[in-house]
């Protein structure tokens with residue numbers, strides 16, 4: 001059974017996701033592709049760009065699911081969650 005990581009919650013109308021410093025220490029690094037939380041197929045791990053520099057920012061990694069077109073959070077600082 002996969003260990004649950006992170007803490008999903010709601011603060012007023014704003015959803016949040018919190019990860020403790022020790023929670024990711026034993027998790028694998030994110031590769032170029034990972035299994036999608038939705039359809040379980042492999043999708044490319046993507047990152048956003050820093051709005052000031054335009055360079056890739058690897059703090060938040062996500063996949064775009066081809067079966068429903070939605071994005072799913074999969075990595076923090078290039079570590080799988």
Ligand SMILES: [Zn+2]
Pocket residue numbers: 036037038039040041043064065066067
């Ligand atoms: Zn998918």
